[in-house]
Amino acid sequence: MIPAEFEYEVAGSVDEAIELLGSREDAKLLAGGHSLIPAMKLRIARPGTLVDIGRIAGLSYVREDGDGIAIGALTRHQDVATSELLREHCGIVAHTAGEIGDPQVRHRGTIGGSVSHGDPASDLPGVLLTLDAELVATGPGGERRIAAADFFTGVFETALGPQDVLTEIRVPSLGGAGWAYLKFSRRAQDWATVGVAAVASNGGAKVGLVSMGATPLRASAVEQALASGADAAAAAEHADEGAEPSSDVAGSADYRRHLVRVLTRRALEQALSG
Amino acid sequence: MTAVGQSVLRKEDAKLLTGQGTYVDNLHPAGTVFVSIVRSPYAHARINGIDVSAAAAADGVVGVYTGADLESLWSGGLPCFWPVSDDIKLVKHLPLATDRARYAGDGVAVVVAETRVAAKDAAELVQVDYEPIPSVTDVEAAVADGAPLVHDDAPGNQAYTWELVTGDVDKVFADAAVTVKERYRQQRLIPTAMEPRGVLCEVNAAGDVTVITSTQGPHIMRTAYTLVLGIPEAKIRVIAPDVGGGFGSKLDVYAEDMIVIGLARKLGRPVKWTEERSEANVATIHGRDVIQEIELAATAEGKITGVRTRLRAAMGAYLQAVTPGVPLLGAWLYAGCYDVQAYDFHCTGVFTNTTPTDAYRGAGRPEATYAIERAIGALARQVGKSAVEIRRLNFIDSFPADIASGLQIDSGDYHAALDKGLEVLGYDAVLAEQADRRAANDRKQLGIGFSTYVEMCGLAPSRILGALRYGAGGWESLSVRVLPTGTVQVMSGTTPHGQGHATTFSQIVADRLGVEVSDVEFLSGDTAVVPTGMDTYGSRSLPVGGVALYHASEKVVAKAREIAAHQLEVAADDLDYEAGRFSVKGSPDKGMHVKEAAYVAWTAHNLPDGMEPGLEATYVYDPPNFSWPSGCHIAVVEVDTETGDVQLARYVAVDDIGNVINPMIVDGQVHGGIAQGVAQALWEEAVYDEDGNLLTGSLLNYLVPSAAELPSYELDRTVTPSPTNPLGVKGVGETGTIASTPAVVNAVLDALEPFGVTDIDMPTSPERVWRAIQEAKR
Numbered sequence A: 001m002i003p004a005e006f007e008y009e010v011a012g013s014v015d016e017a018i019e020l021l022g023s024r025e026d027a028k029l030l031a032g033g034h035s036l037i038p039a040m041k042l043r044i045a046r047p048g049t050l051v052d053i054g055r056i057a058g059l060s061y062v063r064e065d066g067d068g069i070a071i072g073a074l075t076r077h078q079d080v081a082t083s084e085l086l087r088e089h090c091g092i093v094a095h096t097a098g099e100i101g102d103p104q105v106r107h108r109g110t111i112g113g114s115v116s117h118g119d120p121a122s123d124l125p126g127v128l129l130t131l132d133a134e135l136v137a138t139g140p141g142g143e144r145r146i147a148a149a150d151f152f153t154g155v156f157e158t159a160l161g162p163q164d165v166l167t168e169i170r171v172p173s174l175g176g177a178g179w180a181y182l183k184f185s186r187r188a189q190d191w192a193t194v195g196v197a198a199v200a201s202n203g204g205a206k207v208g209l210v211s212m213g214a215t216p217l218r219a220s221a222v223e224q225a226l227a228s229g230a231d232a233a234a235a236a237e238h239a240d241e242g243a244e245p246s247s248d249v250a251g252s253a254d255y256r257r258h259l260v261r262v263l264t265r266r267a268l269e270q271a272l273s274g
Numbered sequence B: 001m002t003a004v005g006q007s008v009l010r011k012e013d014a015k016l017l018t019g020q021g022t023y024v025d026n027l028h029p030a031g032t033v034f035v036s037i038v039r040s041p042y043a044h045a046r047i048n049g050i051d052v053s054a055a056a057a058a059d060g061v062v063g064v065y066t067g068a069d070l071e072s073l074w075s076g077g078l079p080c081f082w083p084v085s086d087d088i089k090l091v092k093h094l095p096l097a098t099d100r101a102r103y104a105g106d107g108v109a110v111v112v113a114e115t116r117v118a119a120k121d122a123a124e125l126v127q128v129d130y131e132p133i134p135s136v137t138d139v140e141a142a143v144a145d146g147a148p149l150v151h152d153d154a155p156g157n158q159a160y161t162w163e164l165v166t167g168d169v170d171k172v173f174a175d176a177a178v179t180v181k182e183r184y185r186q187q188r189l190i191p192t193a194m195e196p197r198g199v200l201c202e203v204n205a206a207g208d209v210t211v212i213t214s215t216q217g218p219h220i221m222r223t224a225y226t227l228v229l230g231i232p233e234a235k236i237r238v239i240a241p242d243v244g245g246g247f248g249s250k251l252d253v254y255a256e257d258m259i260v261i262g263l264a265r266k267l268g269r270p271v272k273w274t275e276e277r278s279e280a281n282v283a284t285i286h287g288r289d290v291i292q293e294i295e296l297a298a299t300a301e302g303k304i305t306g307v308r309t310r311l312r313a314a315m316g317a318y319l320q321a322v323t324p325g326v327p328l329l330g331a332w333l334y335a336g337c338y339d340v341q342a343y344d345f346h347c348t349g350v351f352t353n354t355t356p357t358d359a360y361r362g363a364g365r366p367e368a369t370y371a372i373e374r375a376i377g378a379l380a381r382q383v384g385k386s387a388v389e390i391r392r393l394n395f396i397d398s399f400p401a402d403i404a405s406g407l408q409i410d411s412g413d414y415h416a417a418l419d420k421g422l423e424v425l426g427y428d429a430v431l432a433e434q435a436d437r438r439a440a441n442d443r444k445q446l447g448i449g450f451s452t453y454v455e456m457c458g459l460a461p462s463r464i465l466g467a468l469r470y471g472a473g474g475w476e477s478l479s480v481r482v483l484p485t486g487t488v489q490v491m492s493g494t495t496p497h498g499q500g501h502a503t504t505f506s507q508i509v510a511d512r513l514g515v516e517v518s519d520v521e522f523l524s525g526d527t528a529v530v531p532t533g534m535d536t537y538g539s540r541s542l543p544v545g546g547v548a549l550y551h552a553s554e555k556v557v558a559k560a561r562e563i564a565a566h567q568l569e570v571a572a573d574d575l576d577y578e579a580g581r582f583s584v585k586g587s588p589d590k591g592m593h594v595k596e597a598a599y600v601a602w603t604a605h606n607l608p609d610g611m612e613p614g615l616e617a618t619y620v621y622d623p624p625n626f627s628w629p630s631g632c633h634i635a636v637v638e639v640d641t642e643t644g645d646v647q648l649a650r651y652v653a654v655d656d657i658g659n660v661i662n663p664m665i666v667d668g669q670v671h672g673g674i675a676q677g678v679a680q681a682l683w684e685e686a687v688y689d690e691d692g693n694l695l696t697g698s699l700l701n702y703l704v705p706s707a708a709e710l711p712s713y714e715l716d717r718t719v720t721p722s723p724t725n726p727l728g729v730k731g732v733g734e735t736g737t738i739a740s741t742p743a744v745v746n747a748v749l750d751a752l753e754p755f756g757v758t759d760i761d762m763p764t765s766p767e768r769v770w771r772a773i774q775e776a777k778r
């Protein structure tokens, strides 16, 4: 519960954060601190310097932008969960943010931290993958957009470079499309044993999975089955194809494979009923 | 109006809720140095050498010590106060292991530094040359042929055997029309008090040793420190400041206390250790971890005639303060509240390479209650009776009741509690809904589970403890002092760690002495203020300490009566006494209040000849019997038969704890107890991997439930006062934990009845439920 020694810097701007990341050894960004600080207390993470981006002005927002909605990386889960704009146009993101942890976690943790951390058990990454969201990273070479499909590369690994700051998350407006995010956990505050996101699309659905492998996954076999006319129940039987769930105290791999099929069927029934 | 029986708000809360509580870690005497303990990452390893040089050279380090360096500080090992049998193996348990680490978490070296951070950093630099050797963490694997030995001098890893047999058990089983045999697993639990442990020790130039420690037992600790460290007991002052929960885990005598005290004496500086949360999961005792086999013999209608129980109880790697005795605390209760003729209990204690186990809320009694309450369900299935019918057929129904296991239950009315439980539940409506869902093949099935329990608490009659080879008495010592201006001090040998003694005990005294609850000051938890006591465990504070307080108050009243009679110039017998005031029979306006008598007593200007000045009294009460709370708990669960998820939908608890002093505090105890018992049924489980690493080392994966997972309980009571004490009280600290676990598991099994599932291990996780359904389908 006592972290190893570290230096602490406050970044006044994104540029300053990028500069500090480049000039300090083993520097890490600190946003809400609700993934990083627990890891530091267990001495699993030992950054040399924490670069606190929590006070950078202007990175906490939810606004309309072209066809979609742009969410500032420092927006807290609580603000995402209660955003009227998101509720109306991309309800699945608001709903999912409201399913994260407990009230304390939601009032500190940020969407940017949640995405950048690359934890395969996190809820929002799976939903963003399902939505084909875009992630905006700003680094020494300027700004670039990364498709969610290219962003999550491994357990605690993402496409972000060592000097990149995630600045914005861009999600589509869903119009009237049905959606569901079903999170199965032992206790209210827990991470998902399995999570399934489904968004109705072109008569079928896009389906994303949480805690079913090293990264959030798209259940492409399910999507294909739907596209070729299978009903929800039949399509859901394919939910664990290609997944590589782990076994841990929350559940064995076999159980997760079973659970993901049940949850996928239910998520599809919900998303497609609208 | 009397104070007893009222939900007086807790006196302790204003301070605690505004952050003004004082816990060990809040105290920082000038010059304090901090301890960090180097713990074995291996379940079992030889210690071939320890290189402390890098740690010793680190910034801020005062000293680094191995077990060998400190061995001369402790004359013996840590004590086990309960050597239950002749064959017990009292294995050596040094505060720091020297030759071999026997569980993951066993301390092997200690770093002392100027700051907590420096101590922790330097602890990482201690190089221990471990040679891992085969280990065993499972209690059944530990008794298998060829299992690795935790202690070379305990063959077969057997710590002891103990039995209790009455009646002709073999005959009863041979004659039985029906028998059932069940096997249950009490998973290992981690007590998880809100405040982890901590200890701070200061030694002055005169050699006076003050130990401030987060304990349930300052008096027990004082004796233990003397036994282990050889410090004269009168030189030791132990203070338990505000203590943030314990559940039994803080009753124990721990290595860290000895290390801190030993180092404070050696270094001449205040020394402090504060447990980290993940450290607590390995370094503080665990609970349960027992394999139970229970057999019932019964008539064709289901009337139980005999009970036979075989336990294999994990001790862990060492015997802590009362480790071997924990299963015995349930030894009398394996027939529950049912009338049987023959009784056979047998327990084997088993060493494993795990954190030692010891008393955890309910200690032995939750295990016993679980076994009988599940087994009676199995019997009901076999003879085709409902859960309610089988219980009614078997209830003990005349009191006091001499039970087959050999003790006497003081009082009770088990039918009344069941009646009330069914009424509060609205049993018929729930049964109807269950039937509908079954008929509709609903995805979510309802289950109703019963637990009608009796437990023994108010630990304990000293003679019985002696007969069981327990190393201490079971009395309690309480003192009452009326100060010259009429306010009252209570000095209590039992000390709270969350129970609300200050309020409850003030209510008792207020009624006896006719003062306000706010006139009473409750003092405890400091051996300089309250020199003797037997501390807090086994739901004993009220049925033992509270009764001592009653008697001490009566002694004060008796003396005040003499003083009043003298002052009023009448005979003592000519005084009536009500609400603190003595009045002369026949002329009630002539009188004197206890408060006035106190002033007279302390000024001593005009006391009866030969009377000692002052108005105070001590009473040491040794209970003549245990007290026997009982009741009926009913759980309703909703099981998602596809995912295996179990939701606790309703929870009804009807408890009979005798007379109630403070209903609000009682409800609080029941609430917390139910939460802990439900947690065992549904969530909590300490899991070791095959190498003996604790996989549930933090609150991330050791699943303590929160309010979000639990329904609002529906509480009610029946009252059969205990006839063995003048307050008629029985104790309530453990009832919830004892009763609730089987109620919930029985409910889960009831929900799964359509699938033919008749057994499931705890916790009934979604995966276990799902697997049980799959297996039954096959």
Ligand SMILES: Cc1cc2nc3c(=O)[nH]c(=O)nc-3n(C[C@H](O)[C@H](O)[C@H](O)COP(=O)(O)OP(=O)(O)OC[C@H]3O[C@@H](n4cnc5c(N)ncnc54)[C@H](O)[C@@H]3O)c2cc1C
Binding pocket: A028, A029, A030, A031, A032, A033, A034, A035, A036, A037, A038, A053, A073, A074, A099, A100, A101, A102, A105, A108, A109, A110, A111, A112, A113, A114, A115, A116, A117, A121, A122, A123, A124, A160, A164, A165, A166, A167, A189, A190, A191, A192
């Ligand atoms: C008790 C508890 C329960 C939780 N339950 C859940 C749950 O159910 N579901 C769930 O999804 N999450 C859960 N979380 C995690 C929570 O959502 C975290 O808030 C989130 O994962 C990280 O966000 P943060 O702002 O706190 O990031 P931090 O902890 O500050 O940072 C996390 C990582 O991301 C990096 N980082 C942060 N911001 C940026 C950025 N803008 N650009 C680049 N890198 C960045 C940091 O350097 C660090 O490596 C829980 C956390 C706790 C403590």
